[in-house]
Amino acid sequence: MSNKQLFIGLIxxxxxDTRFLFSVVDRTIKQLVYDFGSNVEIYxxxxxxxxxxxxxxxxxxxxxxxxxxxxxxxxxVHCDADNxxxxxxxxxxxxxxxxxxKSNKDIICKEIIPVxxxxxxxxxxxxxxxxxLDEISTHKTKSELGINGNPESFTNxxxxxxxxxxxxxxEKPKKRRKDLQISDLYQIIGQKIEIEKLIELNSFKNFYxxxxxxLAKLKFIYx
Numbered sequence: 001m002s003n004k005q006l007f008i009g010l011i012x013x014x015x016x017d018t019r020f021l022f023s024v025v026d027r028t029i030k031q032l033v034y035d036f037g038s039n040v041e042i043y044x045x046x047x048x049x050x051x052x053x054x055x056x057x058x059x060x061x062x063x064x065x066x067x068x069x070x071x072x073x074x075x076x077v078h079c080d081a082d083n084x085x086x087x088x089x090x091x092x093x094x095x096x097x098x099x100x101x102k103s104n105k106d107i108i109c110k111e112i113i114p115v116x117x118x119x120x121x122x123x124x125x126x127x128x129x130x131x132x133l134d135e136i137s138t139h140k141t142k143s144e145l146g147i148n149g150n151p152e153s154f155t156n157x158x159x160x161x162x163x164x165x166x167x168x169x170x171e172k173p174k175k176r177r178k179d180l181q182i183s184d185l186y187q188i189i190g191q192k193i194e195i196e197k198l199i200e201l202n203s204f205k206n207f208y209x210x211x212x213x214x215l216a217k218l219k220f221i222y223x
Contacts, residue, residue, distance in 0.1 A: 003039040006220050009047045009072040009109065011062055016183060017078055017121050018046055020190035024124075024198065025076060031195055032212050036221035045070065055079070056097045059112075060104065067108050074214055078115040084155075086116040086203065111218065113210050118152040118203045122161055122182075125189050126151035127204070128197040135188055136180060138168045152201055158182065 010025060012018040026044055033040045047066050049058040059077055066072065077097070081089050094114045101110050117124050126132055129142050142148040145164035154160050161182050169179040198204040215221045 003041045004220060005041045005043065006074075006215075007070070007072045008042065008044045009063070009066060009075040010044060010078070011047045011049055011059060011075065012078040012115075013080060013121075016186045019187040020121060020125060021076075021078060021115065022046070023187075023191040024193065024195075028195055028198075028208060028211065029215070032215055032221055036216075036223055038221045040220050045072070047075070055093050056100055059097055060100060060107065063101070063107055063109060072109045073218055073220075074111045074113060074211070075109050076113050076115050076211075078117075078121070080120045081116050081118050081203070082120070084118065086114075086118070086206070089116055090114070111214055113207070113214055115207050116203055118201070119155055120157050122157035123151040123154060124198060124201060124204060125161065125185065125193070126154075126157060127201050128193050131189065131193055131197075132185075135185060135192070136165065136168055140168065152203060161185070 006029070008025065008029065010018065010021065012021055022044065026042065029042055033042070045066075047062040049062040051058070053061065059075075063075060077094070079089055079093060083089070094112075094116075098112050101107050101112060126147060129147065132147070133140075133142065133145075138145070145167055147154075147160050147164055151157055165180050165182060172179075195208075199208055212221070212223070216223050
Protein backbone atom coordinates (compact mmCIF):
# COMPACT_ATOMS: atom_id res chain seq x y z
CA MET A 1 0.00 0.00 0.00
CA SER A 2 1.53 3.31 -1.08
CA ASN A 3 1.80 6.20 1.31
CA LYS A 4 -0.37 9.27 1.03
CA GLN A 5 1.40 12.51 0.23
CA LEU A 6 0.73 15.61 2.32
CA PHE A 7 1.81 19.00 0.99
CA ILE A 8 2.06 21.83 3.52
CA GLY A 9 2.61 25.48 2.66
CA LEU A 10 4.13 27.84 5.22
CA ILE A 11 4.04 31.62 5.22
CA UNK A 12 5.90 33.33 8.07
CA UNK A 13 6.31 36.94 9.11
CA UNK A 14 10.05 36.81 8.43
CA UNK A 15 13.02 34.61 7.59
CA UNK A 16 14.07 34.03 11.21
CA ASP A 17 10.52 32.91 12.03
CA THR A 18 10.73 30.37 9.20
CA ARG A 19 14.05 29.05 10.50
CA PHE A 20 12.37 28.30 13.83
CA LEU A 21 9.00 27.11 12.53
CA PHE A 22 10.09 24.80 9.71
CA SER A 23 11.34 21.96 11.91
CA VAL A 24 8.66 22.56 14.54
CA VAL A 25 5.90 22.20 11.94
CA ASP A 26 7.54 19.15 10.39
CA ARG A 27 7.96 17.35 13.71
CA THR A 28 4.47 18.31 14.93
CA ILE A 29 2.83 16.78 11.87
CA LYS A 30 5.07 13.70 11.99
CA GLN A 31 4.12 13.19 15.63
CA LEU A 32 0.40 13.43 14.82
CA VAL A 33 0.79 11.02 11.90
CA TYR A 34 2.69 8.59 14.13
CA ASP A 35 0.23 8.90 17.03
CA PHE A 36 -2.78 8.22 14.84
CA GLY A 37 -1.26 5.43 12.78
CA SER A 38 -1.28 6.75 9.24
CA ASN A 39 1.29 6.32 6.45
CA VAL A 40 1.95 9.79 5.10
CA GLU A 41 4.86 11.36 3.23
CA ILE A 42 5.15 14.99 4.37
CA TYR A 43 6.44 17.82 2.22
CA UNK A 44 6.72 21.37 3.54
CA UNK A 45 7.38 24.37 1.34
CA UNK A 46 7.80 28.03 2.25
CA UNK A 47 5.60 30.29 0.14
CA UNK A 48 7.12 33.64 -0.77
CA UNK A 49 5.07 36.74 -0.06
CA UNK A 50 5.30 40.39 -1.02
CA UNK A 51 5.81 42.20 2.28
CA UNK A 52 4.87 45.50 0.65
CA UNK A 53 1.26 44.38 0.38
CA UNK A 54 -1.38 44.25 3.09
CA UNK A 55 -1.78 41.00 5.03
CA UNK A 56 -4.76 39.51 3.20
CA UNK A 57 -3.39 40.33 -0.26
CA UNK A 58 0.03 38.96 0.73
CA UNK A 59 -1.45 35.57 1.59
CA UNK A 60 -3.92 35.34 -1.30
CA UNK A 61 -1.34 36.36 -3.90
CA UNK A 62 1.26 33.95 -2.48
CA UNK A 63 -1.30 31.14 -2.52
CA UNK A 64 -2.35 31.88 -6.10
CA UNK A 65 1.24 32.21 -7.33
CA UNK A 66 2.30 28.92 -5.75
CA UNK A 67 -0.62 26.90 -7.08
CA UNK A 68 0.35 27.71 -10.69
CA UNK A 69 3.06 25.06 -10.51
CA UNK A 70 2.50 23.20 -7.23
CA UNK A 71 -0.23 21.90 -4.96
CA UNK A 72 -0.73 22.22 -1.22
CA UNK A 73 -3.31 20.58 1.03
CA UNK A 74 -2.93 22.96 3.96
CA UNK A 75 -1.54 26.49 4.24
CA UNK A 76 -0.06 27.54 7.58
CA VAL A 77 0.00 31.30 8.08
CA HIS A 78 2.12 32.76 10.87
CA CYS A 79 1.45 36.14 12.43
CA ASP A 80 2.44 37.14 15.97
CA ALA A 81 -0.43 38.19 18.23
CA ASP A 82 1.50 41.24 19.53
CA ASN A 83 -0.98 41.05 22.38
CA UNK A 84 -1.91 38.99 25.46
CA UNK A 85 -4.25 36.80 23.38
CA UNK A 86 -5.10 36.11 19.75
CA UNK A 87 -8.53 37.78 19.61
CA UNK A 88 -7.36 41.00 17.95
CA UNK A 89 -5.27 39.39 15.22
CA UNK A 90 -8.00 36.83 14.52
CA UNK A 91 -10.63 39.53 14.15
CA UNK A 92 -8.53 41.94 12.11
CA UNK A 93 -6.53 39.53 9.94
CA UNK A 94 -7.39 35.85 9.96
CA UNK A 95 -11.19 35.90 9.88
CA UNK A 96 -11.26 38.34 6.93
CA UNK A 97 -8.51 36.29 5.23
CA UNK A 98 -10.38 33.00 5.56
CA UNK A 99 -13.62 34.61 4.35
CA UNK A 100 -11.80 36.05 1.32
CA UNK A 101 -10.21 32.71 0.48
CA LYS A 102 -13.48 30.79 0.82
CA SER A 103 -15.20 33.14 -1.62
CA ASN A 104 -12.32 33.20 -4.13
CA LYS A 105 -13.10 30.64 -6.84
CA ASP A 106 -9.55 30.76 -8.21
CA ILE A 107 -7.90 29.50 -5.03
CA ILE A 108 -7.47 25.73 -4.76
CA CYS A 109 -6.15 25.43 -1.19
CA LYS A 110 -8.76 26.78 1.20
CA GLU A 111 -7.52 24.96 4.31
CA ILE A 112 -5.89 27.78 6.28
CA ILE A 113 -4.37 27.19 9.72
CA PRO A 114 -3.32 30.21 11.82
CA VAL A 115 0.02 30.07 13.63
CA UNK A 116 -0.32 32.74 16.32
CA UNK A 117 2.26 32.91 19.13
CA UNK A 118 1.20 35.16 22.01
CA UNK A 119 3.08 38.46 21.74
CA UNK A 120 5.95 37.07 19.59
CA UNK A 121 7.29 33.79 18.25
CA UNK A 122 10.25 34.17 20.62
CA UNK A 123 7.89 33.13 23.45
CA UNK A 124 7.81 29.67 21.83
CA UNK A 125 11.62 29.61 21.81
CA UNK A 126 11.51 29.90 25.60
CA UNK A 127 9.05 27.02 26.09
CA UNK A 128 11.96 24.80 27.18
CA UNK A 129 14.16 26.95 29.39
CA UNK A 130 16.64 24.14 30.05
CA UNK A 131 17.21 23.75 26.32
CA UNK A 132 17.60 27.50 25.92
CA LEU A 133 20.18 27.69 28.74
CA ASP A 134 22.05 24.75 27.24
CA GLU A 135 22.16 26.32 23.78
CA ILE A 136 23.57 29.59 25.10
CA SER A 137 26.13 27.67 27.21
CA THR A 138 25.56 29.30 30.56
CA HIS A 139 25.46 28.17 34.16
CA LYS A 140 23.35 31.17 35.12
CA THR A 141 19.79 30.51 36.21
CA LYS A 142 16.70 31.69 34.39
CA SER A 143 16.12 34.15 37.24
CA GLU A 144 19.59 35.63 36.84
CA LEU A 145 18.92 36.06 33.12
CA GLY A 146 15.45 37.54 33.68
CA ILE A 147 13.59 34.82 31.78
CA ASN A 148 11.78 33.07 34.63
CA GLY A 149 8.00 32.77 34.38
CA ASN A 150 5.53 31.81 31.69
CA PRO A 151 6.99 32.86 28.31
CA GLU A 152 3.51 33.89 27.13
CA SER A 153 3.45 36.52 29.88
CA PHE A 154 6.47 38.33 28.41
CA THR A 155 5.24 41.32 26.42
CA ASN A 156 8.55 41.41 24.54
CA UNK A 157 10.15 37.95 24.63
CA UNK A 158 12.56 38.92 21.86
CA UNK A 159 14.07 41.60 24.09
CA UNK A 160 14.14 39.13 26.99
CA UNK A 161 16.34 36.84 24.92
CA UNK A 162 18.55 39.70 23.72
CA UNK A 163 19.06 40.92 27.30
CA UNK A 164 19.93 37.40 28.46
CA UNK A 165 22.48 37.10 25.66
CA UNK A 166 23.95 40.47 26.56
CA UNK A 167 24.55 39.24 30.11
CA UNK A 168 26.40 36.09 29.03
CA UNK A 169 28.33 37.85 26.25
CA UNK A 170 29.68 40.41 28.71
CA GLU A 171 31.08 37.62 30.88
CA LYS A 172 33.31 36.25 28.12
CA PRO A 173 36.96 37.37 27.98
CA LYS A 174 37.30 40.04 25.30
CA LYS A 175 40.06 38.19 23.45
CA ARG A 176 37.94 35.04 23.18
CA ARG A 177 34.63 36.76 22.73
CA LYS A 178 32.40 35.83 19.85
CA ASP A 179 29.12 37.32 20.87
CA LEU A 180 26.12 35.05 20.55
CA GLN A 181 23.25 36.71 18.69
CA ILE A 182 19.55 35.92 18.83
CA SER A 183 19.67 35.12 15.11
CA ASP A 184 21.95 32.17 15.95
CA LEU A 185 19.21 30.51 18.00
CA TYR A 186 16.08 30.29 15.85
CA GLN A 187 17.02 27.27 13.76
CA ILE A 188 18.82 25.23 16.40
CA ILE A 189 16.09 25.66 19.01
CA GLY A 190 13.43 24.97 16.38
CA GLN A 191 15.18 21.70 15.55
CA LYS A 192 15.67 20.59 19.15
CA ILE A 193 12.70 21.81 21.18
CA GLU A 194 10.30 19.04 22.18
CA ILE A 195 6.74 19.31 20.92
CA GLU A 196 5.53 18.28 24.39
CA LYS A 197 7.20 21.39 25.83
CA LEU A 198 5.57 23.63 23.22
CA ILE A 199 2.13 22.16 23.91
CA GLU A 200 2.39 23.53 27.45
CA LEU A 201 1.91 26.99 25.88
CA ASN A 202 -1.74 27.77 25.15
CA SER A 203 -1.03 29.41 21.80
CA PHE A 204 0.92 26.42 20.51
CA LYS A 205 -1.71 24.03 21.83
CA ASN A 206 -4.29 25.97 19.79
CA PHE A 207 -2.16 25.47 16.67
CA TYR A 208 -1.60 21.79 17.50
CA UNK A 209 -5.32 21.16 17.92
CA UNK A 210 -6.18 22.99 14.71
CA UNK A 211 -3.62 21.18 12.57
CA UNK A 212 -4.76 17.90 14.12
CA UNK A 213 -8.40 18.64 13.26
CA UNK A 214 -7.43 19.67 9.74
CA LEU A 215 -5.42 16.49 9.13
CA ALA A 216 -8.36 14.42 10.37
CA LYS A 217 -10.82 16.36 8.22
CA LEU A 218 -8.68 15.71 5.13
CA LYS A 219 -8.29 12.04 6.17
CA PHE A 220 -4.53 12.10 6.65
CA ILE A 221 -4.99 10.88 10.22
CA TYR A 222 -7.81 8.99 11.94
CA UNK A 223 -8.58 10.08 15.48
